[in-house]
Amino acid sequence: MKNPKPWRRIIFTVLAVPALLGLIVLAVYVAGIRLAQRVPILMYHRVADDAPDDVWTVTTADFERQLSQFKAEGYHTYWPDEIHWNRMIGGKRLQKPLILTFDDGDLSVLETVEPLLEKYGFKAIAYCATAQIADTPASRQNDAGHRYLTWTEIRAMRERGIMEIGAHGHQHIRADLAADPALEITRCIDDFKQKGKFTPNSYSYPFGVFQPAGIRMLRAHGFTTAVTCSERYARIAWGAKPMKLPRFWVCGGRHVFTITPLPGPTTGYEIIHQGIPLSVCIHWTDPDGKPIAAAGSPQPLEAAMQCTFPGKPPPSDINVQIWDQNNICRIW
Numbered sequence: 001m002k003n004p005k006p007w008r009r010i011i012f013t014v015l016a017v018p019a020l021l022g023l024i025v026l027a028v029y030v031a032g033i034r035l036a037q038r039v040p041i042l043m044y045h046r047v048a049d050d051a052p053d054d055v056w057t058v059t060t061a062d063f064e065r066q067l068s069q070f071k072a073e074g075y076h077t078y079w080p081d082e083i084h085w086n087r088m089i090g091g092k093r094l095q096k097p098l099i100l101t102f103d104d105g106d107l108s109v110l111e112t113v114e115p116l117l118e119k120y121g122f123k124a125i126a127y128c129a130t131a132q133i134a135d136t137p138a139s140r141q142n143d144a145g146h147r148y149l150t151w152t153e154i155r156a157m158r159e160r161g162i163m164e165i166g167a168h169g170h171q172h173i174r175a176d177l178a179a180d181p182a183l184e185i186t187r188c189i190d191d192f193k194q195k196g197k198f199t200p201n202s203y204s205y206p207f208g209v210f211q212p213a214g215i216r217m218l219r220a221h222g223f224t225t226a227v228t229c230s231e232r233y234a235r236i237a238w239g240a241k242p243m244k245l246p247r248f249w250v251c252g253g254r255h256v257f258t259i260t261p262l263p264g265p266t267t268g269y270e271i272i273h274q275g276i277p278l279s280v281c282i283h284w285t286d287p288d289g290k291p292i293a294a295a296g297s298p299q300p301l302e303a304a305m306q307c308t309f310p311g312k313p314p315p316s317d318i319n320v321q322i323w324d325q326n327n328i329c330r331i332w
């Protein structure tokens, strides 16, 4: 039998093998793009009505309106670890995923947030700094009106299955300012093991600050996800970074709007805002609330401002809605 001509083998090696490898890489890349999902992760701290000028406290009415809106829009809430495992096993595409997070272990998570989540069929995760967690209600820690959860409450909440519990350091110190950043993590995990009787799988870096050594430690202790404070959508896909998940901060405080149609031929409104200054996006809708124009880009909301509909000629029956700067929560 004749040997194949050597030049054919050379051409096959030089052209066909790299082409095949290229096709495989392209297929994996395309599959990765197709399967990648954007997930909004929202960062709250406290839900209560006693701190109208506190950016960390969202009013109960605002929070419930946001949950109602998420329900109407078809969002499904997940815990970070569920999204992680779905990604690892190549699970099916998630239907409008949303992650709700609550930092600092405030008592309002138990008193207000958990009942409202149950009412709307949602779930969330609360990240606790363990030095702030007392053993029982009698020794509950109180910091300038902010009361924190206890270990008994944490264990009971976790068993009820609506609120997952994550770690938020021991003394809530920034990783780059801690005398011993590793000790902050180990003391936090030890507290969870000894007093909580479980090891969390998700971590919230205090002030959003993290270091590579800290990420390695968390991974070694079995943590699958960690959240930061970078303001953008999380990307869930192969190659995404589950230990650096970004979050959108939900600005608290009381926001009262007075919105009056402008007189004359121009379609528009005067908006008077009372509350902490914040950036917003204006949505134009028909009377049924259906959008009739793309939302504008974020703009700082001054105490009083005028916004006009950009269409010509100005159509009648146009309403205005005010959304947060990331177009996730309707504010008014």
Ligand SMILES: [Zn+2]
Pocket: 103, 104, 168, 172, 206, 207
């Ligand atoms: Zn915090």
